[in-house]
Amino acid sequence: MNIPQVTIVVVPRERFSYTCESLESIYHNTELPxxxxxxxxxxxxxxxxxxxxxxxxRNFELIRTDYxxxxxxxxxxxxxxxxxKYLVFADNDIVVQxxxxxxxxxxxxxxxxxxxxPLMCQHEPIHEEVHCAGGESRxxxxxxxxKRMREKMYKQGHSATKVKSQMxxxxxxxxxxxxxxxxxxIFKELGNLDEQMLNTKExxxxxxxxxxxxxxxxxxxxxxxxxxxxVPLKWSDLHYYMLRWSNDWETKSLNRLREKWNLAEDSYxxxxxxxxxxxxxxxxxxxxxxxxTLGINNRLLQKLVMFGLLAPAETTLNHYLTYRHxxxxxxxxxxxxxxxxxxxxxxxxxxxx
Numbered sequence: 001m002n003i004p005q006v007t008i009v010v011v012p013r014e015r016f017s018y019t020c021e022s023l024e025s026i027y028h029n030t031e032l033p034x035x036x037x038x039x040x041x042x043x044x045x046x047x048x049x050x051x052x053x054x055x056x057x058r059n060f061e062l063i064r065t066d067y068x069x070x071x072x073x074x075x076x077x078x079x080x081x082x083x084x085k086y087l088v089f090a091d092n093d094i095v096v097q098x099x100x101x102x103x104x105x106x107x108x109x110x111x112x113x114x115x116x117x118p119l120m121c122q123h124e125p126i127h128e129e130v131h132c133a134g135g136e137s138r139x140x141x142x143x144x145x146x147k148r149m150r151e152k153m154y155k156q157g158h159s160a161t162k163v164k165s166q167m168x169x170x171x172x173x174x175x176x177x178x179x180x181x182x183x184x185x186i187f188k189e190l191g192n193l194d195e196q197m198l199n200t201k202e203x204x205x206x207x208x209x210x211x212x213x214x215x216x217x218x219x220x221x222x223x224x225x226x227x228x229x230x231v232p233l234k235w236s237d238l239h240y241y242m243l244r245w246s247n248d249w250e251t252k253s254l255n256r257l258r259e260k261w262n263l264a265e266d267s268y269x270x271x272x273x274x275x276x277x278x279x280x281x282x283x284x285x286x287x288x289x290x291x292x293t294l295g296i297n298n299r300l301l302q303k304l305v306m307f308g309l310l311a312p313a314e315t316t317l318n319h320y321l322t323y324r325h326x327x328x329x330x331x332x333x334x335x336x337x338x339x340x341x342x343x344x345x346x347x348x349x350x351x352x353x
Contacts, residue, residue, distance in 0.1 A: 006086045006105060006181070007035040009078030011071060013091035013178075014244045015237035016043040018228055020050060025095040027058065032101045034088075036060035037078045041069035044236040067328060068240050070249070071177065072193040072202050079192065082184055089180045095126045095226045096179075103223035104181040107169055114183045114215035115207065117175030118223035119167075121160050126226040130155045130163050134219030135174030137204040138211075139261060146264035149257075151204060164221050172219040173211065176203045179225045189213060196256045198249040205257055232287040239321065245279040247315070248322040277315065285310045 008026065026036070038060055040051055048064070055062040063077050075089055086105060100118060107116045122131035133155040140150045153174060155163045180203070190209055197205050207217055233241055243249070254272050258265060289305050 002033050004033040004035045005084055006032065006088060006101060007037060007078075007082045007084045007184075008088045008090055008101075009037045009039065009075060009082065010090050010092055011039045011074035011078060012041045012043070012069060012240070012244075013071070013093050013227070014241050015093065015230060015233060016047045016240065017230065017234045017237050018093040019043065019047050021228075022092050022094055023054060026090070029096045029098045030101050031098065032105065034101065035084060037081050038062050039069070039074045039078045040064045041074055042067050042240070067332070068243055068325065070195060070198045071244075072195045072197055075177070076192045076195065079187065085184060087182055087184050089177050089182065091178050091227060093228050093230075094179055095228060097127055097224040100179075100223045100225055101181075103220050107218055107220040107223075108181060108183060111169075111171075111216065111218055113171075113218040114186050114210050115175050115217040116181040116220050116223075117172070117217070118179055118225045119160060119164055119219075119221045120176060120178055121224065121226035122229070123226075124228055126228065127224050128160055130158045130160050131178070131227065132156060132174065132176055133158075133163050133167060133221065134170065134172035136172075137174045137207050139208070139263065142264075146266070147262055148266050149204075149261075149263055149268045151268070160224065164224070167219075167221045169218060169220050169222070172217055173207060174204070175207055175217055175219070177206075178227045183215075186210065186213070186215060194256070194260070196252070196260075198253045198256075199244055199246070200250050200253045201257050202253070205260065208261070229283070231283050233283060238284065241283065242280060242314075242318055243321055243325055245277075246318050246322045247276045248319070248326075250276055277311070277318070280314060280318070281306065281311060285314060 010023070036058070038051060038055065040048065040062060042065060043051070051062055061081060063081070079087065086108060088101065088104070104116045104118060107113060117134065119130065120132040121127050121129055123129055132153045135153040136150055138150045139147050142148055190213060193202065194205055210217060251273065254269055257263070258269055285306060288310060289302050292305050293301050
């Protein structure tokens with residue numbers, strides 16, 4: 001009974017400043033035995049020190065890189081170390097309610113589900129406002145024969161207490177990577193998560209892969225989890241946040257989803273492309289606009305400051321940060337390739353001798 005069936009793989013979502021609260025929540029509110037793998041992608045020094053100490057104290061595996069990671073890139077680093085029946089992909093900004101993991105595992109055991117998602121809430125106060133209670137992610141064919149994306153999250157913005165009392169465990173099509181239990185064995189068939197899905201809609205891509213392979217996705221309301229975004233961000237979070245929600249990463253992710261599933265470039269994708277950068281504007285620029293306009297509630301003035309002054313400058317900076325990350329990644333790949341070739345040549349010389 002004490003042998004863990006589950007490995008929790010924690011990865012960066014969009015910031016690092018909630019690391020302590022989130023990790024403490026997992027250890028304080030999880031009764032079921034579990035292993036934990038923590039993927040730390042270039043967090044600030046004080047977070048690194050905290051995680052080093054926690055890894056020693058709690059005996060979990062810490063994987064660290066000195067560069068920022070794409071979400072699926074981070075998840076695959078953790079996935080490679082998993083040796084349990086189940087794993088949970090968890091973002092580093094979630095808070096869990098007691099019994100959350102037991103409910104997910106029980107659902108998977110009794111339904112044979114490959115993927116199980118909790119009743120996912122958002123914001124503080126925690127566990128009060130629904131973010132996602134299952135949903136839809138499928139391809140539909142319109143009257144012109146075009147394949148189109150159908151995506152819908154159920155009950156967003158509703159009271160979690162009311163939703164939990166009204167809904168039961170059910171099969172669904174949508175589960176987000178904020179917190180997702182997965183049957184580890186399916187990766188032998190599906191392979192790793194698609195790392196060309198850089199920052200958005202990767203949960204849709206994965207759920208559709210799972211269902212296309214004939215497996216089931218379930219929603220379990222007895223498991224309650226909240227993700228906690230922050231406005232404004234701390235200074236140490238800004239660089240990663242801007243990169244994580246960069247125009248370039250989002251454009252490439254949307255293009256990958258459309259091309260992979262042979263989807264029409266319809267209003268779904270046009271609206272996504274038109275709204276590029278909205279998270280950065282809401283989270284980073286809006287607090288600055290409020291200060292610059294002295295809190296004056298004048299929409300025209302606020303738009304003028306946002307789109308006439310701040311947004312163009314921020315977009316230029318965003319392009320620069322993305323380009324710099326891309327060039328550094330290419331250099332790492334060239335170095336790794338060169339190292340691999342050199343190692344292979346050295347081994348061949350030993351064999352020849």
